[in-house]
Amino acid sequence: MPSKKKNKKRKFEDTRPKIHPRNKYSENPPDFRHLASLYPSFEPFVFYTHNNRPRIDWTDFNATRELTRVLLDHDHNVKWWIPDGQLCPTVPNRSNYIHWIEDLLASDIIPKNKTSGDNVSGFDIGTGANCIYPLLGASLLGWSFVGSDVTDVALEWAEKNVNSNPHLSELIEIRKASSDSPLVLSETTLDTGRVTGEVVETFASELKKDDNVLIGVVRDDEHFDFCMCNPPFFESMEEAGLNPKTACGGTPEEMVCPGGERAFIMRIIDDSVVLKQSFRWFTSMIGRKANLKVLVSKLWEVGVTIVKTTEFVQGETYRWGLAWSFVPPARKVVASHVAEKSNISFMLEGLQRQFSAVHVLKSVESYFLASGASCKSDPSSFVVNVTPSKEYCHLVNKNGDENVDEDTSYQLMQQTSGSSLMDELCFESRNDFLFASFTSLHHNVFQQIPGTLLLRGSLQHRGSPLSGS
Numbered sequence: 001m002p003s004k005k006k007n008k009k010r011k012f013e014d015t016r017p018k019i020h021p022r023n024k025y026s027e028n029p030p031d032f033r034h035l036a037s038l039y040p041s042f043e044p045f046v047f048y049t050h051n052n053r054p055r056i057d058w059t060d061f062n063a064t065r066e067l068t069r070v071l072l073d074h075d076h077n078v079k080w081w082i083p084d085g086q087l088c089p090t091v092p093n094r095s096n097y098i099h100w101i102e103d104l105l106a107s108d109i110i111p112k113n114k115t116s117g118d119n120v121s122g123f124d125i126g127t128g129a130n131c132i133y134p135l136l137g138a139s140l141l142g143w144s145f146v147g148s149d150v151t152d153v154a155l156e157w158a159e160k161n162v163n164s165n166p167h168l169s170e171l172i173e174i175r176k177a178s179s180d181s182p183l184v185l186s187e188t189t190l191d192t193g194r195v196t197g198e199v200v201e202t203f204a205s206e207l208k209k210d211d212n213v214l215i216g217v218v219r220d221d222e223h224f225d226f227c228m229c230n231p232p233f234f235e236s237m238e239e240a241g242l243n244p245k246t247a248c249g250g251t252p253e254e255m256v257c258p259g260g261e262r263a264f265i266m267r268i269i270d271d272s273v274v275l276k277q278s279f280r281w282f283t284s285m286i287g288r289k290a291n292l293k294v295l296v297s298k299l300w301e302v303g304v305t306i307v308k309t310t311e312f313v314q315g316e317t318y319r320w321g322l323a324w325s326f327v328p329p330a331r332k333v334v335a336s337h338v339a340e341k342s343n344i345s346f347m348l349e350g351l352q353r354q355f356s357a358v359h360v361l362k363s364v365e366s367y368f369l370a371s372g373a374s375c376k377s378d379p380s381s382f383v384v385n386v387t388p389s390k391e392y393c394h395l396v397n398k399n400g401d402e403n404v405d406e407d408t409s410y411q412l413m414q415q416t417s418g419s420s421l422m423d424e425l426c427f428e429s430r431n432d433f434l435f436a437s438f439t440s441l442h443h444n445v446f447q448q449i450p451g452t453l454l455l456r457g458s459l460q461h462r463g464s465p466l467s468g469s
C-alpha cells in the first residue's frame with residue numbers, strides 16, 4: 001500500500017497545471033497511430049510497445065521534427081520545415097505560452113488599447129528558424145506578428161516558413177535584429193518613454209552588447225499588444241546538453257548567450273523601460289526558477305506597475321512565464337453607493353495550494369504594518385483589524401479621491417512588499433491582489449474553499465477620513 005507521504009505527493013503533483021485548457025491537445029493528445037496512417041513520412045518513426053501503444057523515439061531528432069511537421073499540418077494547416085540541427089519546437093507546449101498571453105490580453109488587469117480594436121499584434125523576440133510562435137499565434141488566433149532574429153539561418157528559414165503559408169504571410173513580418181540595425185533613440189521615443197537624462201545614461205551603459213533586442217528593432221511608430229520570447233537559456237552548450245531524454249536540436253546560436261537567460265531577459269527589461277509606451281505587455285519564458293525571483297525584483301526596481309507569472313509543465317520539463325507592464329492597472333471606479341457601504345467582499349481565485357487563509361491573513365497584516373498601520377490579527381477566527389496610519393490617510397486624501405485607487409495601492413504595495421508572502425501572492429498566484437490594500441483597512445474576514453478565498457472587509461467608523469470608503 002502506498003504510504004501516506006507518497007499519496008500526499010501524488011495529490012500535489014496532480015494539481016499542477018499541465019496543459020492550458022484551451023490548448024488543442026488538452027483533451028486529445030496527439031494520436032501517433034492515426035497520424036502514421038495519414039502521413040507515410042511519419043509512419044517509419046512510430047513503433048508499438050508490447051501493449052500495442054504507439055510511441056516515437058524522443059531522442060531521434062528526425063522523429064521529433066517529423067512529428068512537429070505533421071502536427072502543424074494536420075491540426076493547424078501550417079506547412080513547416082527546419083534544417084537539420086535547428087531547434088525543433090514541440091507544438092503542444094509552445095501553444096501553452098500563446099494561450100497564456102491570450103489570457104493576459106483578455107483580462108482587465110490593465111486597460112485595453114482603445115486604438116487597436118480587435119487586431120492583436122505581437123513581437124516574437126528570437127523567432128528562430130522554426131518561427132513557431134508567429135505561426136501558431138496567426139493560425140490559432142489570427143494575431144499579427146513581427147518575428148525578430150539575428151542569425152542568417154533563422155532569418156532565412158523563418159521567412160521560408162512564412163512564405164510556405166500564403167494564408168498567414170500577410171500577418172507575419174520577419175525582421176533582423178542584429179547590431180548593424182543602428183540603435184536609434186529618437187527624441188519621440190525618449191519623450192514618450194518618459195526617460196530622464198540620468199536614466200538614459202544608466203541604460204545606455206548596459207546596452208553595450210552587440211545585438212539589439214527591442215531598442216533599434218521596434219520602430220518609433222509601432223505599438224504592440226505584447227512581446228514574447230523563448231530566450232537562449234544557457235551560458236554554454238555543456239549546460240544546454242543536460243537533457244539526454246529528448247532530441248530537440250538547437251545550435252549554440254539558439255541555445256546560448258553570454259550570461260544565459262538571465263542576462264538576456266535583463267536586457268529585455270532594460271529595453272522595456274525605454275519602450276514602455278510601445279507594448280501593453282512584455283513577456284518572456286524562463287527556464288530556471290532561480291532566475292524568476294531575481295528578474296521579478298529587477299522589474300519592481302525599474303518601476304513596472306504589474307508582474308504576472310505562470311508555470312508551464314511539459315512532461316518532466318518545467319518552464320515559467322513572466323509578464324510585466326508599465327500601463328497603470330485599470331482603475332475600478334467605486335460607485336458612490338458602494339463607497340458608502342461598510343462591507344466589501346471579493347474573491348481570490350486559482351490560488352496555489354500552499355497559500356491558505358492564514359498566509360493571506362499574515363501577509364495582509366505585515367503589509368499594513370510595513371505601511372505604518374497598527375494591526376491586530378486573530379488567526380483562529382481569520383480576522384485582522386487594521387487601523388491606518390496618519391500618513392496612509394494623508395496619502396489617500398492627497399490623491400483627491402474619497403477612494404484609495406488601485407494605482408496608489410499598488411505603489412504602496414511595491415514599496416512595502418519586500419519578500420513577503422504578499423510578493424509571492426502577487427507574483428505566483430496569478431491573482432490580482434490589488435484590492436487587498438484597499439479593502440482591508442479596518443477589519444478583514446477570510447473564508448477558504450479549495451483554491452479560492454473570500455475576503456470580506458468591514459470598515460469601522462472611527463471618524464477617520466477613510467470611514468465608509
Ligand SMILES: C[S@@+](CC[C@H](N)C(=O)[O-])C[C@H]1O[C@@H](n2cnc3c(N)ncnc32)[C@H](O)[C@@H]1O
Pocket residue numbers: 087088089125126127128129130131132133148149150151154177211212213230231232233253254255
Ligand atoms: C531558444 S531559441 C528560440 C527559437 C523559437 N522562438 C522557439 O521557441 O523555438 C532563441 C532564439 O533567439 C535568437 N536570438 C539570439 N539573440 C537575439 C537577439 N538579440 N535578438 C533576436 N533574437 C535573438 C537566436 O538566434 C535563436 O533563434
